[in-house]
Each structure stands twice: as C-alpha cells, then as structure tokens.
Amino acid sequence: MLNVIDLINQFFDLVKxxxxxxxxxxxxxxxxEICRKNILExxxxxxxxxxxxxxxxxxxxxxxxxxxxxLNRALSNLISNAIRYGIDGGIIGLTIREVGxxxxxxxxxxxxxxxxxxxxxxFDRLYTLxxxxxxxxxxxxxxxxxxxxxxxxxxxxxxxxxxxxERTVFTCEFRRITY
Numbered sequence: 559m560l561n562v563i564d565l566i567n568q569f570f571d572l573v574k575x576x577x578x579x580x581x582x583x584x585x586x587x588x589x590x591e592i593c594r595k596n597i598l599e600x601x602x603x604x605x606x607x608x609x610x611x612x613x614x615x616x617x618x619x620x621x622x623x624x625x626x627x628x629l630n631r632a633l634s635n636l637i638s639n640a641i642r643y644g645i646d647g648g649i650i651g652l653t654i655r656e657v658g659x660x661x662x663x664x665x666x667x668x669x670x671x672x673x674x675x676x677x678x679x680x681f682d683r684l685y686t687l688x689x690x691x692x693x694x695x696x697x698x699x700x701x702x703x704x705x706x707x708x709x710x711x712x713x714x715x716x717x718x719x720x721x722x723x724e725r726t727v728f729t730c731e732f733r734r735i736t737y
C-alpha cells in the first residue's frame with residue numbers, strides 16, 4: 559500500500575506532466591542498456607518470488623530520442639505491475655523488437671490479465687480495477703497514467719493487449735534514431 563507522501567508525489571508528478579508546459583529534455587539513449595538495467599533491478603525480487611523471466615534484448619544497440627530518467631520510471635512501473643498483477647502466471651518477459659522504423663519494448667506476463675472492458679481505461683488517471691480493494695493489489699490509479707504521459711513526452715506510444723492467463727503485454731513504441 560502506498561504511503562501518503564508517495565501518493566502526493568505521484569499526484570504532483572502527474573500534474574506537472576499534464577500542465578502542457580512541462581517538457582523533459584530528450585537526448586540519444588540506448589534502449590538496450592536501459593531495459594537491461596531495469597530488469598536487473600528486479601532480479602532479487604523475481605528470484606524470491608520464484609518467477610521465471612524471459613528476456614529478449616538484441617546484441618545490436620537501438621537508440622531513441624528519449625529521456626533516461628523518464629524511460630527508467632516508465633519501465634520500472636510496467637515491470638513492477640507485471641510482477642504484482644501477473645505473479646500467478648509464473649513468468650514475466652521483456653522484449654525489444656524492430657517494427658519498421660520504430661523500436662518496440664514489450665513488458666508481458668501470463669497472469670490474470672485485464673478484461674476487455676477495462677483495457678481502454680487503464681491509462682486514465684485514478685482508474686483502478688475491481689480487485690484494487692484487495693490490499694495485495696491496491697494501487698493509486700496513477701502509475702499507468704504517469705507512464706503514458708512519460709512515453710508520449712518522448713514522442714512514443716503505449717498500447718495494451720491482454721488475454722487472461724495467456725498474455726498481457728504493454729508495448730511502448732518509439733521512433734528509432736541512427737545517429
């Protein structure tokens with residue numbers, strides 16, 4: 559459960575992102591390195607919870623025009639959500655793949671998933687699923703909204719696809735740069 563200070567900080571971050579006049583500086587960042595760093599930060603927790611991890615990060619570095627702190631925060635949120643809500647599937651994954659001129663980052667799990675009726679709203683501020691009343695799954699309803707704002711501030715997009723107990727995947731897509 560979030561403490562009050564964390565909740566206030568999340569609201570403050572979202573208000574800054576929503577303001578329209580807040581911009582994050584964009585530079586050339588290696589998607590591969592940021593993804594490796596983020597999945598490694600959860601290694602001990604994944605081992606403790608006996609969750610299998612499937613990582614597919616190509617050897618060849620891919621670069622985007624992004625913000626390292628913003629991408630770290632977005633990926634950390636998506637990975638922690640995959641662990642929290644997908645634990646009953648026993649596996650989470652992170653994949654980097656090429657999609658035409660873009661680079662896609664998939665964070666996925668095989669847990670209980672998100673029903674079709676909720677999928678369009680999960681990025682809305684303060685939206686939580688029915689099981690949010692369960693303290694084990696309680697969230698603020700701000701994390702995915704902040705994640706979406708950060709991804710869009712980096713000129714990217716985020717989508718959700720979910721089939722319960724088969725695959726729930728959040729895909730972040732960015733324009734690849736080659737310089």
